[in-house]
Amino acid sequence: MKNEKLRIGFIPLADAAALIIAADRGFLAAEGLDVELVREVSWSNVRDKLNIGLFDAAHLLAPVAIASSLGLGHVTVPIVALLNLALNGNAITVAPELYRALADAAEGDMADPRATAAALKKVVRSRGAAGGQPLTFGMPFPFSTHNYQLRFWMASGAVDPDEDVRLVVLPPPFMVESLQSGQVDAFCVGAPWNSVAVDLKIGHILHFSSEIMQRAAEKVLAVRGQWASEYPELVRKLVRAHARAAEFIEHPENLDEIAAILAAPNRVGVPAEAIRRTLSGRLMVSPDGTFRSSERYLLVGRFGAARPDPVQAAWLYAQMVRWGQAPLSRELLAAAKSVFRPDLYDAALGPPGTAPASEPADGIGAFGGPAFDPDDIEAYLNAWPIRRPLR
């Protein structure tokens, strides 16, 4: 048993809610754990500090946990995801000028990603014909759900994300100023940054990521594989504390308290009101004051969101293959799936109940394309006309 204080790294985002509440609302202490949360400035730092053992656990982009385990881009450090800290929670925000161009080109409802993706194709084509610069989209990390959600959406409208537009990595705190300065025309990022852009009247939220896919593993509570086998008791305690915090977050009567805790300068550090809007899934989407609500916008504890699902890991791996980040192989697919550990989750909390009927049959619920098949990724990927060649 490890006796010293556990160090857990996080990035100041609303989807670190379960982590912060577990620490600051006593759920970790109730398990006898003494934890120090360390606020970080980049996903690279979180990953590297977890990999080399400076952190015991971390709030991590789900695709980074997989990339690290598969050795994509870096050395191989097996990571396990003990629990989903959040599903969904991202949004695509576009500058007012692009919003108007899309609205003019759209045939159909602007809340329908099919309609907006088709409109994007038209806008891209007319810009190209006029000799304009390609549209630039910001996203926070190459191995991120944001990257895959953006690509999925635009490719469904026959826009090639590598040929027809530019995708650039931007740290989330710089997204809004980059949209304002015209460095990017749009971005896909987590809360609260989309709301910040709308509040400043410099952006329109085009889509919640949950409109693109109903269930996408966003952030996980990650530990090194070796750490998990060394400290099984700590794993159980971490899972229990975070699952309870996730459940606590889903009770509306706790919302004010949660928003106040997350708003603290050493936590997420944004106004409590922005956190409240995010957690209640009701966001102002346009500077004219239009709101959009979705019970799926950000899932922390409800709809069985916290339990890690290997189907999610397989879907993320499939996106890496689709966009040329990873070669396709059975071994890598199996390795990606085994990053998500429902067995450890169940060992701490008991057998799972039945999945709620509201949830998509393939575990993903994308707005277009065939149902996802985690056992035949090749056939799934072959159904998409826009993708990089399989390696």
Place this chain on the structure above:
Amino acid sequence: MLPDPSLRILIVDESPVRAAILEEGLREAGYGNVMRVGERTDLLSRVYAIDPDVIIIDLEDPSRDVLEQMFQMSREVKRPIAMFVDQSDTSMIEAAIDAGVSAYVVGSLQKERVKPLLDLTISRFNAFARLRAELDHAKSALAERKLIDRAKGILMKAKGLDEEAAYQLMRRTAMNEKKRIAEIAQSIITAAEMLK
């Protein structure tokens, strides 16, 4: 191993002072090819244009994530390697992290060629941190000096003391209350302002 003067070194640092200290150190050590980028606008295309062998970036700079895009396999460019993903040299990693240094080595440069460069960077980052700490200390010492002088003036006026006696009174009180003279001085100033 001796420094390798042909290495193209890029320093990405928002702090111009620290970047200058590092650049100077690198040049003194014989590295002639040192470039700096201070602002983050369009960072990646600047990096591609400069085409460095080694990139040194502040560990606390969020733009580290921007550099991660260089790892993407679809690009047919020399692929960079981050310094501390190679876990073979833990003492070097710890020293780098303590100093707040992160480095990317582009292409297949041997680690031995980069080691003296990284050692030097770590020591310059540490020197900068020490400098800043000394400067902070000097600033707060100056501020305390001013507080004590003001409090002394108040005591001299209120109690008709000379300068030395006023100072001795504060010193004695500080010792009795196990506080610093500056804290006693602050209390005197606060009290005087309340009684105005």
